[in-house]
Amino acid sequence: MCWSAEADLVAGVAVAAVGVACVARTRRVRDLPTAALPLLLGVHQMVEAAVWASDGGTGPATLAWTVMALPLLALWVPASVLCAAPRSARRRLVVPLAAGVATATVFSYALATRPVRAEIRGHTIGYAVDLPHAELLVVGYLVATVGPLLLSGDRGLRVLGYLAGMGAPICWALWRMEFVSTWCAFAAVCSMVLLGWVNGRRVRR
Secondary structure (H helix, E strand, O other): OOOOHHHHHHHHHHHHHHHHHHHHHOOOHHHHHHHOHHHHHHHHHHHHHHHHHOOOEOOHHHHHHHHHHHHHHHHHHHHHHHHHOOHHHOHHHHHHHHHHHHHHHHHHHHHHHOOOEEEEEOOEEEEEOOOOOHHHHHHHHHHHHOHHHHOOOOHHHHHHHHHHHHHHHHHHHHHHOOOOOOHHHHHHHHHHHHHHHHHHHHHHO
């Protein structure tokens, strides 16, 4: 998600540290899965540092990165938002959760039955896996990861949803052009927004 192994490692440690702060400052058990999201993103970046170090390929680091990026996040985000959301918003969060379960199931089956390869492409890494109905899976993934934030009924999480909805396409476009990967910066910004969300919940309580 960054432009080199060193950048991934440094950014991963920094984002994970924000995640530890989020978890440590959380006072409500239901908020912990959402508060731990930066910790997950930080570990994800550190795993990619190992992908850089192994020069891509099909090794364990490549598979671990893909599992975290696809099925795990597709389930983690809607489930964690459902836990943290006010009771009045939970019914409408069933749809993104169902999309996450369906998408994660297809991703998991594909990763279990088909090889995943990482390729170093300049200042980016490309991950290749043969996914059935790829366009439909992308839609399901966005519904599962951006949708619950926008539907959460929580102002701080909606801000994160808007940020994800606008920032992810920009990062994806830069990555597709093989110019430079900016996902680590995007993860850092999202993590700081979540730290602000945690602090806001702490003050209100």
